[in-house]
Amino acid sequence: MRKYFRRTMGLVLCMAVLLSTLYLADMPEVSAAEPIVIVIDPGHGGDNLGTDYLPIPEKDYTLLVAQYMKEQLETYQNVKVYLTHTEDVKMSLAERAEFAHQVDADFLFSLHFNMSLPHTLYGSEIWIPSTGTLYSRGYSAGYEFLAQFAEMGLFNRGIKTRIGSKGDYYGIIRECTSRDIPAIIVEHCHVDHINDIGYMQSAELLKEFGVRDAEAVARYFGLTSKDGTVSYSDYAPLAIPVPAGRVYNDTTPPDYVNAKLISYDKTGKYATVQLSAADSDSLLQYYAYSTDGGLTWSAFQPWDRTRETMTITVNLGYGNKSDLIFKVSNIYDRETNSNPLSLNG
Numbered sequence: 001m002r003k004y005f006r007r008t009m010g011l012v013l014c015m016a017v018l019l020s021t022l023y024l025a026d027m028p029e030v031s032a033a034e035p036i037v038i039v040i041d042p043g044h045g046g047d048n049l050g051t052d053y054l055p056i057p058e059k060d061y062t063l064l065v066a067q068y069m070k071e072q073l074e075t076y077q078n079v080k081v082y083l084t085h086t087e088d089v090k091m092s093l094a095e096r097a098e099f100a101h102q103v104d105a106d107f108l109f110s111l112h113f114n115m116s117l118p119h120t121l122y123g124s125e126i127w128i129p130s131t132g133t134l135y136s137r138g139y140s141a142g143y144e145f146l147a148q149f150a151e152m153g154l155f156n157r158g159i160k161t162r163i164g165s166k167g168d169y170y171g172i173i174r175e176c177t178s179r180d181i182p183a184i185i186v187e188h189c190h191v192d193h194i195n196d197i198g199y200m201q202s203a204e205l206l207k208e209f210g211v212r213d214a215e216a217v218a219r220y221f222g223l224t225s226k227d228g229t230v231s232y233s234d235y236a237p238l239a240i241p242v243p244a245g246r247v248y249n250d251t252t253p254p255d256y257v258n259a260k261l262i263s264y265d266k267t268g269k270y271a272t273v274q275l276s277a278a279d280s281d282s283l284l285q286y287y288a289y290s291t292d293g294g295l296t297w298s299a300f301q302p303w304d305r306t307r308e309t310m311t312i313t314v315n316l317g318y319g320n321k322s323d324l325i326f327k328v329s330n331i332y333d334r335e336t337n338s339n340p341l342s343l344n345g
């Protein structure tokens, strides 16, 4: 009996020692190795096509790029990646956010491609939550995406909030905010503009979008690749202070746009103009000009965001000219016209 007791006690002790060793050895590692959970949301699906300006609808592009993004992200350590849907199915915005909640997501990235009604806009943009840490985290992560797209040659249309009657205007951001999950909308480029359409028509560039999306996430979260060749562990993403209240979108156009004629050769076809503009609420984005008094406009040209004044030479072409007018828009696509410049005096 005593022998049996001693043997049993010995076994219990042995197991206790073993367990405590395992416990001590495993605990810190378990918490340190807790993976970052990323949810990629391919925008649209099923009978919700997204923009269907091109023969292939937006929903097909977002699913393709999401798969490339997942594949690239999974080359990194310590990250668990989900897609809200891997098949072409209809899914509500609440269902997408709830999926992210169920897997305990650290971030949701909703992938999209853009179109503007007048087909005049081009470039990439990011929509972010308007409040608290979700705003600052959204801004920091969004900044990484736009930096990646700029390296691909795309125009940067900025990081923006949009407020509607229910709070954040975009449903995926609102649904994620209500579940306290950071979420941003990534609008890669405009499918309906000559400057951007080449990206949609190249299998390689579409894949690059997915790879760049993953690189942005890897930088933001400071990930290290599984093979150890790439590490962003020392990389510091842009630090954005947490705003006290809601960050509203700019609903007003640039404060002023002033055009001054520098030189004009009446027999030639060029006019050089000094164009000044300012917007106290947001960044300036594009300018355009009209040689028929504002009836038709040139394509939008990038505004140099480092300056308030640009010197611009306009090719007027031949024929009768009415007034030369400029317009400048901000990152919210609000426009202000310049004073008209008479070319017939």
Ligand SMILES: [Zn+2]
Pocket (backbone or CB within 6 Å): 043, 044, 050, 051, 058, 111, 112, 113
């Ligand atoms: Zn979309």
